[in-house]
Amino acid sequence: MVNKYWSDLVNRLEPYVPGEQPKQAALVKLNTNENPYGPSAKVIEAIREQAGDNLRLYPPPESDQLRRAIGDYYGVGIDEVFVGNGSDEVLAHCFQALLKHKKPVLFPDITYSFYPVYCGLYGIEYQTLPLTADFSIRVADYVGDNGGIIFPNPNAPTGCLLPLADIEWLLQKNTESVVVVDEAYIDFGGATSVGLVNAYHNLLVTQTLSKSRSLAGLRVGLAIGNSRLIEALNRVKNSFNSYPLDSLAIAGAVAAFADEEHFESTRSAIIRDRELLGTQLAERGFHVLPSAANFLFVRHLSMPGSALSAGLRQKGVLVRHFNRPRIENYLRITVGNPEQNRALVQALDQILV
Amino acid sequence: MVNKYWSDLVNRLEPYVPGEQPKQAALVKLNTNENPYGPSAKVIEAIREQAGDNLRLYPPPESDQLRRAIGDYYGVGIDEVFVGNGSDEVLAHCFQALLKHKKPVLFPDITYSFYPVYCGLYGIEYQTLPLTADFSIRVADYVGDNGGIIFPNPNAPTGCLLPLADIEWLLQKNTESVVVVDEAYIDFGGATSVGLVNAYHNLLVTQTLSKSRSLAGLRVGLAIGNSRLIEALNRVKNSFNSYPLDSLAIAGAVAAFADEEHFESTRSAIIRDRELLGTQLAERGFHVLPSAANFLFVRHLSMPGSALSAGLRQKGVLVRHFNRPRIENYLRITVGNPEQNRALVQALDQILV
Numbered sequence: 222m223v224n225k226y227w228s229d230l231v232n233r234l235e236p237y238v239p240g241e242q243p244k245q246a247a248l249v250k251l252n253t254n255e256n257p258y259g260p261s262a263k264v265i266e267a268i269r270e271q272a273g274d275n276l277r278l279y280p281p282p283e284s285d286q287l288r289r290a291i292g293d294y295y296g297v298g299i300d301e302v303f304v305g306n307g308s309d310e311v312l313a314h315c316f317q318a319l320l321k322h323k324k325p326v327l328f329p330d331i332t333y334s335f336y337p338v339y340c341g342l343y344g345i346e347y348q349t350l351p352l353t354a355d356f357s358i359r360v361a362d363y364v365g366d367n368g369g370i371i372f373p374n375p376n377a378p379t380g381c382l383l384p385l386a387d388i389e390w391l392l393q394k395n396t397e398s399v400v401v402v403d404e405a406y407i408d409f410g411g412a413t414s415v416g417l418v419n420a421y422h423n424l425l426v427t428q429t430l431s432k433s434r435s436l437a438g439l440r441v442g443l444a445i446g447n448s449r450l451i452e453a454l455n456r457v458k459n460s461f462n463s464y465p466l467d468s469l470a471i472a473g474a475v476a477a478f479a480d481e482e483h484f485e486s487t488r489s490a491i492i493r494d495r496e497l498l499g500t501q502l503a504e505r506g507f508h509v510l511p512s513a514a515n516f517l518f519v520r521h522l523s524m525p526g527s528a529l530s531a532g533l534r535q536k537g538v539l540v541r542h543f544n545r546p547r548i549e550n551y552l553r554i555t556v557g558n559p560e561q562n563r564a565l566v567q568a569l570d571q572i573l574v
Numbered sequence: 575m576v577n578k579y580w581s582d583l584v585n586r587l588e589p590y591v592p593g594e595q596p597k598q599a600a601l602v603k604l605n606t607n608e609n610p611y612g613p614s615a616k617v618i619e620a621i622r623e624q625a626g627d628n629l630r631l632y633p634p635p636e637s638d639q640l641r642r643a644i645g646d647y648y649g650v651g652i653d654e655v656f657v658g659n660g661s662d663e664v665l666a667h668c669f670q671a672l673l674k675h676k677k678p679v680l681f682p683d684i685t686y687s688f689y690p691v692y693c694g695l696y697g698i699e700y701q702t703l704p705l706t707a708d709f710s711i712r713v714a715d716y717v718g719d720n721g722g723i724i725f726p727n728p729n730a731p732t733g734c735l736l737p738l739a740d741i742e743w744l745l746q747k748n749t750e751s752v753v754v755v756d757e758a759y760i761d762f763g764g765a766t767s768v769g770l771v772n773a774y775h776n777l778l779v780t781q782t783l784s785k786s787r788s789l790a791g792l793r794v795g796l797a798i799g800n801s802r803l804i805e806a807l808n809r810v811k812n813s814f815n816s817y818p819l820d821s822l823a824i825a826g827a828v829a830a831f832a833d834e835e836h837f838e839s840t841r842s843a844i845i846r847d848r849e850l851l852g853t854q855l856a857e858r859g860f861h862v863l864p865s866a867a868n869f870l871f872v873r874h875l876s877m878p879g880s881a882l883s884a885g886l887r888q889k890g891v892l893v894r895h896f897n898r899p900r901i902e903n904y905l906r907i908t909v910g911n912p913e914q915n916r917a918l919v920q921a922l923d924q925i926l927v
Contacts (some may be wrong), residue, residue: 236812259627274612457591
């Protein structure tokens, strides 16, 4: 219904629908790719220390301390780092600042479903390019006139990884527009493109602390790229919200990058359990895509995705089902801790009898 | 310099410049209207309790618990409340969702300097209407064709309050567009317009926890209005960032609304000290505008604003000076605690000899 007080944009918008955040604690939650392990104890300590009288003061508007920590971690300068309120906010600024041009932005037909939503929000034309039959990105398809290119690596919801050599090949062919590599899941098995930003000034890499750093509740995302790209993001950010990161998020995120041991031990546990779970699902009649992420994208050879998803829910296990062409029979299942994974497999054994 | 990777928008943008956040702790910081008193001890406790393993999970995307707490506090329904990452983000969404129309949005010539920045960001036409000679808003000027109306109450940086009766008069005359009353400073002496939202479905009231709740470092803002206006804000929010408030901010903000005693004692101390400081400044040759905020807007009868601001800075006291027509000789001075206010007066006594 059209409302006279709404802008034309609002009357047209089709918002993104995030995975369910259930209010019952008893559910086995494998639907939003959260990390089954808590954040580093040092993160908790840093947040508790930061929580005090100084919350009366505004945070440092440019989050310098955090940007320096990230720059040091990845071997880039502070002016090559941008941070935001979750990588969703960072991506939104990318669309508005770097991907809005006369020509359409390109992304895969099966990918993070927020991309077309951003295009709707900012009035950006886009063109989707089909993944191959085995759900991989063929970079040659992206060469040619465009207003920008964006894809996750590994891709979501498939988990499939694009080799670094393919990304570099694309950057060599595509010099006139920005290429955004959305590395939300890169730490679970991929090689980051960050090392390419010095050579390719149109490459922007985004990451999040929500997955491999176990901090979805803290809302911190980042982008790394040439300082001129970062400047564009800063201009939009400073026209939208001067202080997107609160003092607690800054303190927690700095501590997260300082605890390499916690990071390594949790991500290797997830990688190990992903391989085990993949084998168990294959044994139960699932086609399992190769995953470099903290989730598996699977299709049962005889049972439809919607029925499986509903059956699992009845047994208290949440997974993500996308009712969309080409993937309507797939489920995206987060790799949980061993106990959660066992609960999933047991529930499947009851459903698939 | 035009950059081919930047969107046309970025090449045009003139971002907002926030007040300085100095890195030296020794300065007397009266330049960004922060509260001189820390937040409630219950807020700190709630944040420390929330800081734990559950930070691995996404926050509730609609911040239900906080919206209910705010609704209960103000006697409105949960669907009449919107929350965001600081009131700057809430205001940005208001401009995009409710103030972008074919006709220009109206606001005062002297007001919060982020308003024209939002217009630049979203391509919204605006028209400024001059404050009267004594710096008050004349609501009759706002009647007539427009795409929306927005002003702070009390106004910033003047501190001048508009009576509720004037706002209601304007709402009766202006029914075809949204009226946003930005109440960032309302708790320091004004009467909120929240009680009018049930009668006027085009009224949206915004507030922040950064000032009277001593939580600038936590980034929480809110809007209250008819559920159809809130729905418009939600549509934009859900097309931009599903989880704008982190779990710690939600927990802290809920606790802030539950500690009325802390709220009352700190705001009454500030109101009392504002009156004392106003008298002391008047005695030293300042013209002091009547203020209902946690700052004073003052002009010295013989010394220019820029010289005074620079002189105070040399003595370690930061105040805000806007180098803009009509107010270039004014200073906006945050009301600090008694010690900070004394330091300001002593520095002035040395400068004005």
